[in-house]
Amino acid sequence: MERYPEIGDHGLIGDLQTAALVSGDGTVDWFCCPRFDSPSVFASLLDADRGGYCRVAPVDGHVVSRQLYLPETAMLITRFMTEGGVGEVVDFMPVAGTVPTDRHRLVRMVRTVRGTMRFTFEVRPRFDYGRAPHKLEMFDEGAVFAGDGMELTVSPVGSGHRALDVHRDGDDLLVELTLDEGESAGVLLESMGGRPHRVPLAELEHLAQDTARYWRDWVNASTYRGRWREMVTRSAIALKLMTYAPTGAPVASPTAGLPEQVGGERNWDYRYTWIRDGSFSIHALLGLGYTEEAAAFGRWLRDRTMESAGSSSGPLKIMYRVDGSSDLTEETLEHLEGWRGSRPVRIGNDAADQLQLDIYGEALDAMYSAERGGIGIAHQAWLGLTDVIDWLCDHWDQPDEGVWETRGGRQDFTYGRFQCWVALDRALRLAAEHGRPADVARWTIERDNVYRQIMSRGWNAEKGTFTQHYGSDVVDAALLLMPLTGFVTPNDPLWESTLAAIERELVSDSLVYRYNPSASPDGLRGDEGTFSICTFWYVDALARAGRLTEAQLVFQKMQTYANPLGLFSEEIGLTGEQLGNFPQAFSHLSLINAAVSLDRRLEERARRCG
Known part of the structure; x- marks a missing residue:
């Protein structure tokens, strides 16, 4: 054995x-x-x-x-x-x-x-x-x-x-x-x-x-009746298994210390609730009709927005324990050899104190989707939310550690910036659609300022792509969310050129790397596999661009990388092996979102052709 x-x-x-x-x-x-x-x-x-x-x-x-x-x-x-x-x-x-x-x-x-x-x-x-x-x-x-x-x-x-x-x-x-x-x-x-x-x-x-x-x-309470129902159902069960029922908070994964590279040091503790992951989960749950679960995390998120962390990372931390506490001090378990010698084995997570501005966009987009799905925002929660948006107006224009929690220093990450645009845009919509009190004039000015800055500094004209951070020529798969959030339209020439750059540099037989660590040092040694969430984002981006046949092929290829039970870790290695913490909520919620989006567009095409 x-x-x-x-x-x-x-x-x-x-x-x-x-x-x-x-x-x-x-x-x-x-x-x-x-x-x-x-x-x-x-x-x-x-x-x-x-x-x-x-x-x-x-x-x-x-x-x-x-x-x-x-x-x-x-x-x-x-x-x-x-x-x-x-x-x-x-x-x-x-x-x-x-x-x-x-x-x-x-x-x-x-x-x-x-x-x-x-x-x-x-x-x-x-x-x-x-x-x-x-x-x-x-x-x-x-x-x-x-x-x-x-x-x-x-x-x-x-x-x-x-x-x-x-x-x-x-x-x-x-x-x-x-x-x-x-x-x-x-x-x-x-x-x-x-x-x-x-x-x-x-x-x-x-x-x-x-x-x-x-x-x-x-x-049986799921309302999803589309294609790939067995795979979607298994992913939904996996998400449910990774959710702490007393608070409704999902963990990123139930495991800690499993490596992104065998023998490497990229071994993190994922048994916590990220604002980002949880916010994405609301979209997945609503897409399947699970409003009760979406509302439970919405309440957990509301409680975090109403708290005052008083830290340099802003009113929200990027992650918490499932009960909402934030004592995530990282330590190394020196006595453990790690999976197949992959050391160090870490528990806790020092990334909890990083500044990651994108979380505000993901949280506000989730709240907006939840309200459109019938999950309202109470008065006190709205007041707490306006404080968060007012803070963001003052602080969006600064370097941060980025969506991938790099440990190589802060940068002006394009993804963080456009998610700030998402936060301000969704806050304005929430205010306008329900006549809620808000500093609409200021929010509008700052939203437009973010947009103009990204178009002038996040776009690399020589390379023909939006880049990972200002002043770089590095391509980042997180930018696949640009059309998914409405920052650009899927047929915008700027986006079509960016998608082509991602395909040239980050796509390997349908699998997608999040970025190239050798081209963009992230403060850690070694390489990593392709990121499963990025592959599912790619499926959605292809579908929205009207490339439905390609999107369907990529999605079905990705299913061949699941383990025999239909479960995914964070990453896929060179020979198809699962890498990183397992199973990974990020991977399964993005599978659900991609399946729902692709199935809807395939149905629309069938009706047009029928």
């Missing part, structure tokens, strides 16, 4: 407050508790020896494994095929609800569907990223791991007449069992669950039925 599975060789399960990754060989190798951003219980994905894991596997013979989801659910099935039979483990987490809790359940149900199979469960937690020791206490009904304020209760679930062989392995736990065709057993893992108890198999089956019903009801 490989010490480290491929990043993409995983499925995601969760209970809407935290989540776990399950590798293709049946190992839970990433699980933080009680929240996404809490310390880890299992983290062998970042250190095979020190991280801890929970594995279910057949004991004998050569094993071939495959994974799939129970249709229209977040319940993961890992199937094992051996010479003696076929078995499978069903992994899921019963939904925790909208009230924060320290008690979370992870259910691992195993069964033999053909022949006879011997299985072993290994439970080897390593609390606090492997930094905290633990003690194991055995009971007749199971065991309890305790350490550093965290407990993990393990309750083995027998299969009728068959007894489970439960024993210690040092301070870890082993459970062994043999199942004939049609027999089932399992293990219930509970954080802060107290003493283990006898759990009838029927209880786990009941939990499974309830969990499946929850997800199918949620999926």
